[in-house]
Amino acid sequence: MxxxxxxxxxxxxxxxxxxxxxxxxxxxxxxxxxAGFGTETHVDTYVEDDTVRLVADLPGVSKEDLSLQCDGETLTVSAASDRREYDERVSLPVRVDERSASATFNNGILEVTFDRADDSASIDVA
Structure with a gap:
């Protein structure tokens, strides 16, 4: 043998x-x-005193390919590159002021920061 x-x-x-x-x-x-967003993407959410911060890994994406939308309760991250497309809706843990958003993108890491929205508005009685 x-x-x-x-x-x-x-x-x-x-x-x-x-x-x-x-x-x-x-x-x-x-x-x-x-396979799209989520296969290699990790999103972390941090709630601090007056702010909410999200950090997402978006490998292979350029800054020009990013699109961000927020309605105060959900952040939508869309991006496209030659190799993949991302489309993620992240439910925010607390309501945020979407107009206070600031974002940075460096080496495939997206960081978005929001101010927390007031829980309620005070009403003056006349």
């Missing part, structure tokens, strides 16, 4: 690892690079 004719004792093991890696790389039959 030639050495090449024997079964590889690790063959099944490596085939199973390859199958699992392919399953992780393919989302619903799509290549991982085409």
């Amino acid at each position: 030639d050495r090449d004719d024997r079964d590889d004792p690790f063959g099944d093991f490596f085939e199973e690892i390859e199958r699992m890696m392919n399953q992780m790389a393919n989302a619903d039959g799509e290549h991982a690079d085409d």
